[in-house]
Structures are given as structure tokens and as C-alpha cells.
Amino acid sequence: MLDIKQIRANPERVREGLTKKGAQVALEELLQTDARRREQLGRVETLKSRRNKVSEEVGRLKKAGKDSETLTQEMREVGQEIKALDEEIRGLQTRLEEQLLNIPNLPHESVPLGPNASANQEVRRWGSPPRFDFPAKAHWDLGVDLGLLDFERAGKISGARFTLYRGPGARLERALINFMLDLHTGEHGYTELFPPYMVNRETMIGTGQLPKFEEDMFRVANNGFYLIPTAEVPVTNIHRDEILKEEDLPLYYTAYTACFRAEAGAAGRDTRGLIRQHQFNKVELVKFARPDHSYAELESLTRNAEEVLKRLGLPYRVVLLCSGDMSFASAKTYDLEVWLPSYNDYKEISSCSNFEEFQARRANIRFRPAGGGKTEFVHTLNGSGVAVGRTVAAIMENYQNPDGSITIPEALRPYMGGLTRITGPK
RNA sequence: GGAGAGAUGGCUGAGGGGUCGAAAGCGCUCGCCUCGAAAGCGAGUAGGUGGGUAAGCCCUGCCUCGUGAGUUCGAAUCUCACUCUCUCCGCCA
Numbered sequence: 001m002l003d004i005k006q007i008r009a010n011p012e013r014v015r016e017g018l019t020k021k022g023a024q025v026a027l028e029e030l031l032q033t034d035a036r037r038r039e040q041l042g043r044v045e046t047l048k049s050r051r052n053k054v055s056e057e058v059g060r061l062k063k064a065g066k067d068s069e070t071l072t073q074e075m076r077e078v079g080q081e082i083k084a085l086d087e088e089i090r091g092l093q094t095r096l097e098e099q100l101l102n103i104p105n106l107p108h109e110s111v112p113l114g115p116n117a118s119a120n121q122e123v124r125r126w127g128s129p130p131r132f133d134f135p136a137k138a139h140w141d142l143g144v145d146l147g148l149l150d151f152e153r154a155g156k157i158s159g160a161r162f163t164l165y166r167g168p169g170a171r172l173e174r175a176l177i178n179f180m181l182d183l184h185t186g187e188h189g190y191t192e193l194f195p196p197y198m199v200n201r202e203t204m205i206g207t208g209q210l211p212k213f214e215e216d217m218f219r220v221a222n223n224g225f226y227l228i229p230t231a232e233v234p235v236t237n238i239h240r241d242e243i244l245k246e247e248d249l250p251l252y253y254t255a256y257t258a259c260f261r262a263e264a265g266a267a268g269r270d271t272r273g274l275i276r277q278h279q280f281n282k283v284e285l286v287k288f289a290r291p292d293h294s295y296a297e298l299e300s301l302t303r304n305a306e307e308v309l310k311r312l313g314l315p316y317r318v319v320l321l322c323s324g325d326m327s328f329a330s331a332k333t334y335d336l337e338v339w340l341p342s343y344n345d346y347k348e349i350s351s352c353s354n355f356e357e358f359q360a361r362r363a364n365i366r367f368r369p370a371g372g373g374k375t376e377f378v379h380t381l382n383g384s385g386v387a388v389g390r391t392v393a394a395i396m397e398n399y400q401n402p403d404g405s406i407t408i409p410e411a412l413r414p415y416m417g418g419l420t421r422i423t424g425p426k
Numbered sequence: 427g428g429a430g431a432g433a434u435g436g437c438u439g440a441g442g443g444g445u446c447g448a449a450a451g452c453g454c455u456c457g458c459c460u461c462g463a464a465a466g467c468g469a470g471u472a473g474g475u476g477g478g479u480a481a482g483c484c485c486u487g488c489c490u491c492g493u494g495a496g497u498u499c500g501a502a503u504c505u506c507a508c509u510c511u512c513u514c515c516g517c518c519a
Binding site: 038041042044045046048049051052054055056057058059060062063068069071072073074075076078079243373375 | 436444445473474475476477483487488489498499500
């Protein structure tokens with residue numbers, strides 16, 4: 001959420017930022033609502049002030065045994081006025097909040113200007129795509145041929161965009177989760193969390209999924225809970241409505257969760273294989289940082305995610321998203337894209353963002369400066385560290401051998417019971 | 427799912443219509459004392475949002491005692507609904 005004060009004081013700058021992001025927002029209407037609210041608030045506060053004073057006086061008169069009927073009568077009328085004004089203000093407030101919740105974050109000044117993914121900037125590359133002197137297979141063929149992935153039975157028990165992992169395939173998924181968590185907790189200083197997968201509406205609003213993206217979310221029919229689309233949602237919200245100590249910042253959390261996405265608008269894209277699923281696994285990194293450190297924290301968070309791919313020996317590149325390609329809540333985003341032979345291209349496997357105070361304002365997450373003084377909003381960041389299903393796909397495809405087997409990356413072997421190669425169904 | 431109890435400031439915990447945004451204790455901060463520390467003594471110590479002032483650790487309005495509504499001139503205090511926590515019972519991996 002943007003700061004209404006900023007919008008009020010600097011509507012042109014906000015408009016400019018929104019344009020960069022490609023958002024259409026009726027700022028005039030918002031400002032009108034705000035002005036009216038402030039005007040009526042001034043009125044009602046004057047009335048309340050008077051009522052408070054007179055009520056005190058009534059108390060004194062009663063104690064002294066004197067008559068207070070005139071004042072009481074007058075205040076009855078003032079009370080009616082206050083009630084009417086309060087009601088109007090409540091209505092204005094609700095409308096204002098609705099509008100604010102639907103305005104996206106503004107891009108940071110270092111974000112390149114552009115309308116869509118074509119304007120994204122490659123920042124760096126690591127490794128080089130493998131050259132195969134045999135017909136390379138896509139992971140959906142490798143996985144099925146080796147008995148690791150069963151899309152047909154997943155379709156039977158659930159439906160499209162679900163996968164059943166089997167044998168070493170299932171173990172590979174589990175091994176990756178453990179490998180990633182061990183790396184981030186053991187070497188990168190993150191605290192491991194295991195949060196609920198179902199959350200309430202306030203939590204979804206806190207991180208920015210709602211109210212705008214209702215159709216992308218799964219909702220549980222009989223109690224209104226939402227299935228989390230990413231661990232970012234529960235983990236960022238653990239400090240909702242809290243005032244943190246400055247000396248406790250930055251806070252680093254990592255969590256493995258399943259993630260659930262309806263992806264209403266994505267029908268027809270990435271229909272084969274593990275790339276786009278209704279349920280997938282992800283290890284997430286979340287940070288709470290002081291505002292003046294958040295961009296340094298974004299760099300290190302991105303490096304932490306990259307380290308996963310390096311250790312697995314997967315070629316990747318880092319892309320700085322342009323203003324028009326960034327998500328609703330983000331001020332700056334680096335995508336990590338892993339090389340996928342079946343796409344003959346790099347494919348997103350992690351998205352690392354600084355939300356500045358956009359989420360903190362929605363979720364009311366603040367800190368008190370060490371020297372005392374006014375509370376400030378923290379900056380929140382997160383990034384995938386990394387998406388597990390896509391990593392499985394990348395390993396299968398990049399580590400495939402001419403005989404259709406798959407070599408296990410060395411870093412993963414301890415997690416695979418020493419297995420070095422997946423050769424086929426028993 | 428059933429029955430009961432509860433929700434107050436960083437924490438414990440009083441207050442049950444009128445100078446209560448709130449006793450007391452703990453904690454914390456500052457000062458005194460000390461070579462230093464502890465103890466002791468003194469002072470301060472919730473959040474939000476407006477206004478005043480050139481600005482402020484200065485003055486000031488309004489709101490907040492789980493949330494929302496109601497009664498009243500006036501609500502932490504009375505009424506209703508909801509949420510959450512705890513205890514017991516039932517069910518359950």
C-alpha cells in the first residue's frame with residue numbers, strides 16, 4: 001500500500017511511477033475522497049471535543065447536586081450529529097482503503113523503464129548450457145520413461161496440472177528441499193520455519209495477493225481459508241501488527257512449503273511437464289530489513305538463491321525486471337532463470353524482490369529505532385530459494401545422458417542415499 | 427462438536443458508569459550514589475492520527491483497554507454479536 005500522505009503531497013510523482021508500471025489508477029477520485037474525509041474528520045473532532053468537555057462538566061454538576069438537564073439535552077443533539085458524521089467518515093474511509101489496496105507499488109529508481117518482459121535487462125550469467133551430441137529429451141519424457149513422473153495417474157486422482165512423483169523422482173524432490181534448507185540455514189543464516197498452508201484473508205491482504213488477485217488463489221469452500229500461493233504469505237505475516245526492535249533487524253527466515261496457484265489467466269501456457277502446476281514445492285527466503293539496508297539485502301538474498309543453482313551446477317542467468325514486468329507489490333525484482341534444454345531458453349526459477357514498505361504498511365509491520373523515537377515501517381523482501389519442481393526439471397534435462405539416464409549432481413548425492421545416477425524403472 | 431473461564435500498556439496484574447489512557451509490581455531508560463558494579467534513592471517509560479510553531483525530546487485536539495455494534499450527557503467498566511486463548515468432555519492423525 002502506498003502512503004496516502006505521499007499521494008496527497010506528490011500526486012505527480014505517484015502518477016509517474018504508476019505509469020511506469022503500466023497501471024491505470026484514478027488518483028483524482030482517491031484524492032477527492034481523502035479531502036472529504038479529512039474535512040469531515042475535522043468537524044466531528046471539534047464536536048467530540050465539546051462533548052467530552054461538557055460531559056465532564058455534567059459529572060461535576062451531578063456530584064454537586066445541581067441541575068444538568070440543559071446540557072444533557074444539548075449533548076443529545078450533538079450526539080446525533082456525531083453519529084451521522086462518523087457514519088459518513090466510515091464510508092469514506094472504506095472507499096479510500098479499497099482504492100489504496102488496489103494501487104500497485106512504485107518502481108525503484110534503478111529499475112529500467114519498459115512495458116513488458118522484452119525490456120528486462122540481463123545482469124549476469126553463470127555456467128553455460130550443455131551441448132548434447134544426441135537427441136536431448138524434455139523432462140516430461142525423461143521423467144515418464146524413467147518412471148519418475150506420472151502425469152496420467154495425477155490426472156486421474158486430481159486433474160490437469162498435477163504431478164505424481166515416484167521412486168527416485170519423489171526422493172529427488174525431497175532431497176532438493178532438504179539440500180536447500182540446509183544451505184540457507186547452515187550457511188546463509190536463515191531461521192527455518194514451517195508455517196500453515198491455509199491462511200485467513202487478512203494475511204493474504206498483508207502481502208498483496210488480495211483483494212486484487214482473488215481469481216488466482218484457491219479458497220477452501222467451507223471455512224474461507226486461502227491456500228498459500230507461496231510461503232512468502234504466511235512468513236511475511238508472522239510479524240503482522242508487531243513493532244520489532246531495530247537491533248533485531250535484519251531478520252532472515254526460510255521455509256519450505258507446498259504452494260497452490262489457480263493461475264486463471266495462464267491456461268494454455270506451459271501445459272506439459274512440471275513447469276506450471278496447481279501445486280508445487282518451493283523453499284522461500286524472507287527478510288525484514290531496515291529501510292536504509294534493504295537494497296543491499298536484496299543483493300545478498302539474490303546471491304543466496306543463486307548459490308543453490310551454482311552448487312547444483314545448473315546454468316542460469318540473473319535478469320533485472322523492467323517497470324512493466326514487475327509484480328504488483330514489488331519495487332525491484334531480480335528473476336533467476338535456469339537453462340532448460342526443452343525450452344531452448346532460460347526459464348524463471350526464482351524471483352527476488354524488495355517490496356520496501358509496501359507490504360509492511362498493509363500488514364502494519366514496524367520497528368522502533370534504536371535511539372527511541374517514532375516507529376517506522378520495515379522493508380520486506382523475499383525470493384524463491386528456489387522453486388523445487390522446476391529444479392527437478394532442470395536437473396533431469398541438463399544432466400541427462402545418451403542412454404536416457406540422469407546423473408545426480410554431486411551436491412545432491414548425500415541427500416539421495418549416495419545414488420549417482422537414475423537409470424530406469426526396476 | 428458440547429460446557430465453562432478469560433482477553434487491560436514490553437510483561438504480571440488491579441479497576442465493574444464520571445479528572446482512568448488506566449493503580450501497583452517487574453522490566454527498560456536517564457540521573458544520584460560508587461574506583462566500578464550491585465543494592466538503594468529520584469525521575470521517566472503504550473500506540474495511532476490531526477493541528478499549532480521556523481523547527482523541536484514544546485503546546486494541543488481526536489481515537490484506541492480483543493473486534494464490531496448498542497445503551498448513556500458520559501463506557502475499560504452495562505447489553506448484544508463475533509474472534510481468539512485457556513480448562514474439561516467428545517472426536518481424531
